[in-house]
Amino acid sequence: xxxxLNVRWASARGLAPPTQRPRAYHAxxxxxxxxxxxxxxxxxxxxxxxxxxPHNATPLxxxxxxxxxxxxDALDSTGLIAMASMLTDDTMDELxxxxxAECVCVGYVVRHDRLPDGRYNILLQGLAxxxxxxxxEENSGGYRRAILRxxxxxxxxxxxxALRRELDALLTDDTLRGLAxxxxxxxxxxxxxxxxxxxxxxxxxxxxxGEERYRVLAEACPIRRxxxxxxxxxxxxxxxxxxxxxxxxxxxx
Numbered sequence: 001x002x003x004x005l006n007v008r009w010a011s012a013r014g015l016a017p018p019t020q021r022p023r024a025y026h027a028x029x030x031x032x033x034x035x036x037x038x039x040x041x042x043x044x045x046x047x048x049x050x051x052x053x054p055h056n057a058t059p060l061x062x063x064x065x066x067x068x069x070x071x072x073d074a075l076d077s078t079g080l081i082a083m084a085s086m087l088t089d090d091t092m093d094e095l096x097x098x099x100x101a102e103c104v105c106v107g108y109v110v111r112h113d114r115l116p117d118g119r120y121n122i123l124l125q126g127l128a129x130x131x132x133x134x135x136x137e138e139n140s141g142g143y144r145r146a147i148l149r150x151x152x153x154x155x156x157x158x159x160x161x162a163l164r165r166e167l168d169a170l171l172t173d174d175t176l177r178g179l180a181x182x183x184x185x186x187x188x189x190x191x192x193x194x195x196x197x198x199x200x201x202x203x204x205x206x207x208x209x210g211e212e213r214y215r216v217l218a219e220a221c222p223i224r225r226x227x228x229x230x231x232x233x234x235x236x237x238x239x240x241x242x243x244x245x246x247x248x249x250x251x252x253x
Contacts, residue, residue, distance in 0.1 A: 036080065036106060036128060041136045041145035043070045044084045046098060051213040052083040052105040054126040054152075055197040056204045062120040069141030071112070071120045079109045081124060082148060084132070085214055097144065102131050103218040104148065126200075128152065129220055151220040152196075160195040163226045167198065170233040175240050181205030196222035199229050206232070 036042075045060075045067065052058050062071050074081050084100040091099050111123035130148035138144060157164075168191075176182050185201050193201075199222065207213040219225050 038148055038150055042080050042082045042106060042148055043074060044144040044146055045081050046084040046086050046100045048086045049210040051085055051210050051217055052107055052126045053200045053204045053213060053217055054105060054128055055200045057123055057125040060122050060124055062122060066142035068118055070143040071122060073141060074109055075112060080106055082106045101214060104130050104132060105217060106130050129217060153221060155222050157194060160223060160226060163230060164195040166230055167226060173237060175237050176233060195226060199226045202229055
């Protein structure tokens with residue numbers, strides 16, 4: 001299965017379009033189409049407690065020899081690496097490897113610096129939700145690979161139109177926009193960004209830990225993700241408004 005993604009490489013997040021890796025960034029966000037061939041194995045990078053969401057980026061320091069090989073192979077080919085989460089129960093699979101959660105995020109290396117000793121610093125931007133369908137034999141580099149299945153259904157922006165209007169109103173609400181996470185999103189998100197992208201950006205800013213972020217990753221439907229986010233923002237606004245009405249806490253001595 002071939003999936004074409006229209007990706008916005010946003011300079012405000014420190015991302016560069018693939019044709020500029022690793023040169024200077026454009027001043028404005030740009031759109032590029034990137035094709036993921038899900039018929040071919042994609043490298044897996046399992047980490048404990050680390051969950052990457054689409055439309056977000058994470059810096060990674062690559063030091064283990066097998067993951068240096070993974071990074072080198074990715075840079076020499078598609079640039080794709082799938083971030084996977086290790087299960088918290090410390091169980092192993094039949095080959096003695098840490099078991100991973102089935103939902104992963106396929107990412108693209110948008111920036112890399114190779115250090116003199118062979119380690120890498122990379123910036124990985126999340127592109128697509130997927131599930132591990134089948135792990136394949138490790139290659140000579142010793143890192144894990146898998147056949148993945150994309151999970152996010154195709155959704156027309158018009159289907160999210162009403163939700164987007166409410167989401168935009170909440171993000172610019174006087175009570176909410178002062179929150180650090182929402183303020184950061186408002187600083188660089190543009191009206192042209194698809195609703196699914198804005199939703200993932202806000203979730204990433206608000207999620208308090210890996211388990212909560214994984215639940216967002218595992219929810220494939222952008223409509224349900226946005227409905228949940230709007231509900232959370234409404235509740236947060238009610239809580240803040242009630243706190244403001246009560247005024248500052250005072251103590252008597």
